Amino acid sequence: MKESNLNPFISKIENSVSERTIIKLTISNRNCKENKLLKVFVKLIEIKHGVKLSFVYRYATNDITKNFGVQKGINIIVNLLNDFSNAILFTCNEDTELIISKKGFELKQSAPKFQETPSLKHDHQKTGLIDIENNVYLRELGVTTSEWKIKKDMHDKFRQINKFIEIFDSLINEANLPPKIYVADMGSGKGYLTFAVYDFLINKTKYTPFVTGIEYRKELVDSCNVIAQKANFSNLTFKSGSIGTTQTDNIDVLIALHACDTATDDAIFKGIIAKSGLIICAPCCHKQIRKQFNVNNEFTSFLKHGILEERQAELITDAIRALLMEAHGYKTKVFEFISNEHTAKNIMIVGKKTDGIINRDEILEKIKAIKDFYGIKEHYLEKLLQNR
Ligand SMILES: C[S@@+](CC[C@H](N)C(=O)[O-])C[C@H]1O[C@@H](n2cnc3c(N)ncnc32)[C@H](O)[C@@H]1O
Incomplete structure (x- = not known):
């Protein structure tokens, strides 16, 4: 018709x-x-x-x-x-x-393909990647009740966990990773995502995972290690320490989600020097670049507004991070990983190690041009890479 x-x-x-x-x-x-x-x-x-x-x-x-x-x-x-x-x-x-x-x-x-009358209830609990029933760490972390129901105030957290695992799933499928996969989660915090990564890798993929969470706060590290034991996650460990000084020889996947300010740079640096096959980070606050802005060009007219200056600093910080990863052989992509109705910290930078030929000087020139434009003297990750 x-x-x-x-x-x-x-x-x-x-x-x-x-x-x-x-x-x-x-x-x-x-x-x-x-x-x-x-x-x-x-x-x-x-x-x-x-x-x-x-x-x-x-x-x-x-x-x-x-x-x-x-x-x-x-x-x-x-x-x-x-x-x-x-x-x-x-x-x-x-x-x-x-x-x-x-x-x-x-x-x-x-004729209708589906005939069942749809329920309008928002199906929070449906997920193929993370099982809820009998999932010990979700209960111990307070995401579910002892009856394996998502707690009322934990739906957003659970959705965020699932969304991350969905993305993680597609990223590891695209990357060339060995069967024994070493994952470092820098700034693991309470461990929600670290546990979910281990759970997903061991239960839903062909990989044998060895996952380590690195976290400043010893009390979180201790409680996560107790939960890992209760969950029988024998190759999941949490270590207390700073990202910058942690020993990292063998990393296939480096994760840093919402590690504060330059801790994200420390984490990316660790990933680059370990030649990690995949680097996945979601930056948090961006203070280091903003403090240095010294703009004497046509951008001055809008950077006088604090919020626009803040947003611009975020963009520049992350743009330079992605370029530095490219300069070190990573193919990068930057995208929103969760709807900003859940969190404003929703930009993800992903780098996949490639064997392709790169013109590092050309990329470093581009970074220099950006820095000159904004009067930036030093990008923390660039300094780490230069001083290594
Ligand atoms: C906002 S939380 C994010 C936790 C977790 N990655 C997530 O996304 O749910 C950031 C964590 O990183 C830790 N952290 C920040 N800087 C760090 C550093 N340099 N070394 C180790 N841990 C750090 C903090 O203590 C905090 O627990």
């Missing part, structure tokens, strides 16, 4: 939402290969703030979830359909495929 506009399809979505028969809507086949967004999945959920349309935006390495009120969500769907040429609305009664081409809009109806 050829249509001259989108209205019939949008009406079907609206009806399925109001009648609660919608199971999901998938939007795919991007029109432009440069569009980094690959697919979008939409479903109806009920959360504390009412009924929402929940959007999962799928990118090559991560998913970002955002919830919108129904009307706003419908408007977003209409806009998305400018950039994609296929959408399928799955409902309990029928499925409707929308095919968009230069000739117009075509709707194809078919």
Whole structure:
């Protein structure tokens, strides 16, 4: 059935939402290969703030979830359909495929693939990568109750853990890692992600993992070691110490999540000198560069605003980190790893070691140009690499 506009399809979505028969809507086949967004999945959920349309935006390495009120969500769907040429609305009664081409809009109806009436409850507990039932460390870390239910105030934390493991899964699949895999988690804190990494590697992959968490705070190290024993995680250990001085000869995967300020640089440095196959970091506060900003050019006019100066300092700090990793043979990518409704600290820098030829001087020149522009005298990671 050829249509001259989108209205019939949008009406079907609206009806399925109001009648609660919608199971999901998938939007795919991007029109432009440069569009980094690959697919979008939409479903109806009920959360504390009412009924929402929940959007999962799928990118090559991560998913970002955002919830919108129904009307706003419908408007977003209409806009998305400018950039994609296929959408399928799955409902309990029928499925409707929308095919968009230069000739117009075509709707194809078919019998429903899923017939079960959807529950609107937000399914916090569903995850394929981290099991909840009988998972000792989740209980000991206070994420679950003794009945293996996610605690009320721990849903965000659990979602963050899962999101990280999803990304970790795709990153290790892309990297060339040995069967015995040595992982160092720098600034492991309470160990949520360190435990999850070990759990995932030992239970869901072919690797034999040896995971070490490095953490300043001895009380956290001690409690994590006790939990590792209770969980029977024999190759997971936590060591008390500073990232900068810790001995690290053998690292295949270096992780540093929210290690404060220059601790992220210390961690990346350790990864680079150990020739770690994969470096995964999510920087935290960025103070070192901001203090040095001395801008006497056209950027002065906006850097007078504190928040813009702060954001700019974050960008420059992380941009130079990524360039330094590239200068040392890493292919890098920088992306948002979790929706910023959960945390503002959501930028991830990933470096994958490659054997490709690099023109280090050219990259160092680029770094120098950035530093000169902002009047930066010293980037901490650059200094570590120069002084080694
Ligand atoms: C914000 S917490 C993050 C914990 C964990 N990585 C996560 O993302 O859940 C940062 C941790 O890094 C530790 N830390 C910061 N700088 C460090 C350093 N130079 N050496 C060792 N630990 C450090 C802190 O004590 C803190 O526990």
